[in-house]
Amino acid sequence: MNTLLKNLTIKNNFMFAAVMSDEENCKGFLERALSIKVEHVEISTEKNIVYHPEYKGVRLDVYAKDENNTRYNIEMQVLKQPDLGRRSRYYQSQMDMELLAKGCEYEELPDSYVIFLCDFDPFGERKYRYTFRTACEETKKVSLKDGRCIMFLNTCGEDEQDVPKELVSFLRFVHADLKESQKDFQDDYVRQVQKSVTHIKGSREMEERFMLLELLMQDERREGRKEGRKEGRKAGELEGAQEMLQMALNRFGELSENLLKTLHQQQDIEVIRKWMETALQAESLDDFISKM
Numbered sequence: 001m002n003t004l005l006k007n008l009t010i011k012n013n014f015m016f017a018a019v020m021s022d023e024e025n026c027k028g029f030l031e032r033a034l035s036i037k038v039e040h041v042e043i044s045t046e047k048n049i050v051y052h053p054e055y056k057g058v059r060l061d062v063y064a065k066d067e068n069n070t071r072y073n074i075e076m077q078v079l080k081q082p083d084l085g086r087r088s089r090y091y092q093s094q095m096d097m098e099l100l101a102k103g104c105e106y107e108e109l110p111d112s113y114v115i116f117l118c119d120f121d122p123f124g125e126r127k128y129r130y131t132f133r134t135a136c137e138e139t140k141k142v143s144l145k146d147g148r149c150i151m152f153l154n155t156c157g158e159d160e161q162d163v164p165k166e167l168v169s170f171l172r173f174v175h176a177d178l179k180e181s182q183k184d185f186q187d188d189y190v191r192q193v194q195k196s197v198t199h200i201k202g203s204r205e206m207e208e209r210f211m212l213l214e215l216l217m218q219d220e221r222r223e224g225r226k227e228g229r230k231e232g233r234k235a236g237e238l239e240g241a242q243e244m245l246q247m248a249l250n251r252f253g254e255l256s257e258n259l260l261k262t263l264h265q266q267q268d269i270e271v272i273r274k275w276m277e278t279a280l281q282a283e284s285l286d287d288f289i290s291k292m
Contacts, residue, residue: 005210006201009181010193011119011155011174014210016076019196020062028189030064030072032167033115033129033153039067061091071095071112080120088114088150111147119175121156128157128171208251212280215244241272248279249288259289 008015020026020043027041044063062074073091077084091114099109116122123130130152136142153167155175160168169187173194176183182194200206242263249255255263266272275292282288 005207007178008197008201008210009174009176009178010197011076011078013076013078014213015197015200016117017062018200018206018209019193020064020074022196023064025193025196026062026064026074028192029074029170030066032164032170032189033151034113035164035167041066041072065110069110071099071110072115073113074115074117077116077118077120077122080118080122084116084122084152088116092148092150109147111149113149113151115151115153117153117155117174119155121154122152126154126156126158128154128159128163128168130154205251209280212244212248215247216276238267238269238272241269241276242266245272245276245279248276249285252282252285252288255285259285 010016010019020029023041023043026043027038030036030038030041041064044065062072064072064074066072073095075091081087092112095112095114096109100106121127132150134144134146134148136144153171155171157163157168157171166187166189169185169190170193173181173185173187173190181197184191245263246255246260249259263272263275266275275288278291279288282291
């Protein structure tokens, strides 16, 4: 692999999602980002560190809800992209559509936050935090009160007087390189996150997940380079997807002949991709088989 797990910092998408999959870590992050008290959070683990066929690629988001049923979508951003605003719009609409599809009435839609943690200044105003809510242009006295909020956190901010020092400490930790990120930032929450990073780097399971993610992303890049080559492309995609699925399942132990036969007989790549998503979420081989 080009990138070793031990060389990652929290600004890496995989590491960030893995750290924030811990409820205490996510709770502490939300309290610092939003300057509120959160009693507890629940992480939607089925949406973290997975392959999304409909997204046509890998997404490493953190989905959570708190004791008030407020929903959060958190994502690390290292490279500055011109379409972050529209990306946030897509994420927020996706959260709403998922709730509506589950039978939620529109008047029952909970408050929702899309939070981008950026290792760059997305708007060039040197703010540690940019918060957007829907407001009326004609008068500041009127608010739409639609329950939506989009926030961009900037690790390169300079307005320390306008945000809590605990948030500044965390953002400086995120911005740090590998060596600097290991120093003592004189902040209990940062120390907690540092311990989580160390634990993840020492976990065999997380190493395997990271290797699988690397393979998935390499496959994406390879497919991009092959764009336009129709001959043999579908067969190659299917074979590659089957191999990655088998690798994902091998972490549970030896696969039975019947299961291997089922995997190789499946010729629909979309089914294979769905199985890959299931495999990355599964707790055991039996769990995977029950959800196929």
